[in-house]
Amino acid sequence: MKISDMTLLEKILQTVVIKVDKDNFVSDKIGAAFFFGEIITEADEMGLDAARKTLAEYIDNADIPILITSDFENGCGSMLKGLTPLPYLMSLGAADSEKLAYNYGKATALEARSVGANWSFSPVCDLNINKRNPLVNVRGLTDDVNLAIKLLPQVIKGMQDNGLAACAKHFPGDGLDYRDQHIVTTNNTLSFDEWKKKSGKVFEEVIKSGVYSVMSGHITLPSYQKEIFDNGMKLPATLSHELIENLLKKEMGFDGVVVTDALGMGGFNGWYKTMDISQIESFKAGCDMMLWPSENYVKNMTEAIENGYIPMSRLDDAVTRILSMKEKMGLFKKDNHAITLSEKDREFVKNTQKNVAEKSVTLMRDDADIFPLTTEKYKKIAVIPITHHIPAFDEGKLLADLLGEKGFDVQYLKDGIKKTETDGYDLILYALFSRPFRPIGFLDFHSTEAQKVAISLQTAVDKTAVVSFGSPYFMNQYFERAKTFVNAYSMLSPSVKAFVSAATGETEFSSFSPVEV
Template identity: 30%
Template sequence: MDHEKLAKKAGQLLVIGFNGIKVPQEIRDLIHTYHIGAIILFGRNIGTPKEVLALTTDLQREAKKAGYTHPLLICVDQENGVVRRLGEGATIFPGAMTLGATGNPNHAYNVGVATGNELKALGINWNLAPVLDVNNNPDNPVIGVRSFGESAESVSKFGRASMQGMQEAGIATTLKHFPGHGDTNVDSHLDLPTIPHGLDRLEKIELKPFRECIAEGADTIMTAHVYFPSIETEPGVPATISRKVITGLLREKLKFSGVVTTDCMEMNAILHGVGTEKGAVAALKAGVDYVMISHTLERQVGAIQEILKAVENGELTEEEIDQALQRIHALKEKYLSWEDIPLDDEQEVPETVGSKQHEKIAFEAYKDSVTIVRNKGIFPLTTNNGLRILVVHPDNGTTMQVEDKRYANLSLGEAIKGYQQDADIFQFSSALDEQEIAAIVEKASGYDTVIVGTLTITPSSNQITLVEKLIKEKDSVIVIAMRSPYDYGYLPDVPAYINTYEFTYPALKVAAGAIFGKEEVKGSLPVTVIKRVVGGK
């Protein structure tokens, strides 16, 4: 057995990440020693568009020097909306539930093409999107608005349109999180969720979007670190390392012949179970092709060593590794060629990134998505007639581990000020307590209208108390749910309520335009919202 050759085969099965906007020496070493197959970029790697292009070019140059037959796959979670990685200079596009609220899959296709064009222009050739989870659990802490909605039919349509749009732009896509992460109330970043449904129900709901997109030419599928007892009989085995799920269900039953990648193997559902390194071997044995280890160098190298050990002791065969590599190479053949990758230093970022045309595509989708759930004659408000407006919203936007903290600054006040310059803004802390609520209610007494931005209300959230107290004191209260449409279930008595499904500035700007009668919005709820019982009421 040629150890060096086998090590390079094992390395090609890894997707790895690193810190910083420049390529660290240890990553260069891994590329040369192990021929690492793919790189994942996070917010920590994203600078200006020029810096991103320089980073991806440098990575490809290193791979070329190392003698790669195909370029590196470079991937990113650009789901858009609340989960996005591109920042300064790139277009802000609507996320999945925002698109679902438009009712028009053409928006998903157009946003898919435009997103793909911007990624490709920056040297990113693989997007870890679209999300095909059907969000039929209002308490899901990790999917929520990352899903197109609660209907398997709608998720199938929008997911297919999004996938095909990105593929049209020449970007490899990923359907995630197989076999479905929508009906959980546990975040697999933190623990192992279980989905107890029988196979009949899974066939009708969770699996339907995957089956339909596989039939339309899916590129890659990402596994969920979720336990499905109706498929996997061994207790506590997540889908990622279950042969019954990956080979039995996905490969054999659903006939998927493309690349299967894991979600990050450093998430707690794996890390605190089988462990990252041993989990890499277990995933490959289950039928996975790409093992994703996003953060830690020691675990990345350790996983390669475990794979080599597994081949040496017969736990894993070289033939199984070769089959995975064939699927990876087929994906690279389809999307990548050294001829298409400029390797020179001083490249200009193509004008497509952050272009006016892309902003227009995004804006049209936002206008069709923002949803007026209730309006008891409270708005449109008239601008500049001496109307005193107070805008109240949380000071931080992230609640999910997968969200990028760089985009957590909420800009609702800024959006309202675009129409009413003298509006006042009050930001409350995430620890909103009774004293802070009393101060806000007292301050509100001096204003004609209070606009409250809410952010993923839970049964114990003091945002409920705040809104209820404001409604008691004032006739004109408008609530804008800046992420979760389910907030309305906790606030059924509010006189005016709008959903934006995300706290991105363009979404909030459109909502502000609707409040002042300057934008006609057409969105409808892609999920059912029922009244929630709070504190025994």
């Protein structure tokens, strides 16, 4: 398709990423549609057949091939029930396998394509350098730039080789601040020399690997930015010409699509008087596609182009990048509908899930010599879940049930244990469940779960083990004195099963931690 043949309206519509509305197709020339949830929500209840039908309508009605996208950060099952959730990306870091990294991307691509999706807002390329960062944590692969540049390009290759465009996020790099860009603008606080060696190096390498798109974060990079906003502060990347046009596109040579993070987030809004103004400024700054713009966006963009506030060259550059990505994906030449997975494909996805989970369970220490668990040594086990994400109690129950199936006498003590009750058990197993945005806020334990932590190591230390199905930093944040600690990184069923297999000696623990704890 030639950009010279497009009307102004067609060009502007290509820069829009809307939310899928199964009852209302917005336009036949829209650039992209995002379906179901977000990283902050649970998987959609819509069945797979209904999902395929809805997305097929978008594809059929699109006059210009449409991008269908979602947050497939850890496989597709977190966005659409009935598909397969993969252990969180930090599990892949713990597995430390380029082959598994490629398979992780491929498995994601196969299931995404099975419902008609062709673009994923992943992988997360942020280095989780700040242990207190509430948003990256297990969503990120590692805090080690060398491990990141070893595995992330393989994830991207696995996705893009199999028809799913990847999106590296969140430029210029989250994971340094202790705050959350959903709430406030955050900062990448590295000196520019350090940024080039760390966050910048990761983005440099994934750009070299051929990633089709990059997501700009509501994050500043003060060490690079010279421009001062009228409140005396530096603008986030989504509003910064310096960071997007100068650094990312010109200096780093990225010629793909730059999409904003969600425009409704607290880190984006408030810099200008209204969101309507902010999104025009974002486009002017160099972002090519707007994620969930307001209903006035098209009208306001039209006015901004017609009155010269945004030059036509900026719009043509954005549309050229978008159409080029669609050309690379072959969307103008091939059927863009959902593919049918073979039994071999389905088996591959399930095996990838199992392999990543099993190869990532990390035995951090076992000074009490508790593992492997045997029914001769540990006849009666207390399993105590600690979490402030209510649905995770189901995974805690699964842990207890799986141990029960192995022949142990297991009591699932959802409300915790009293110090006077510990003598009645041969093993006390604390299971910690967490992940970013479950719920919103810091990952710290508080209220009733904090009380469970408080008594956890006051008695029976030698027969107490702790496993974290979430933040790896709990080991020294709360359980510094625990003699036995395991990191499993992911509060999903496959990771719970993998822990039980390793704990009972059926599989081996990993000894590699992808982050410094």
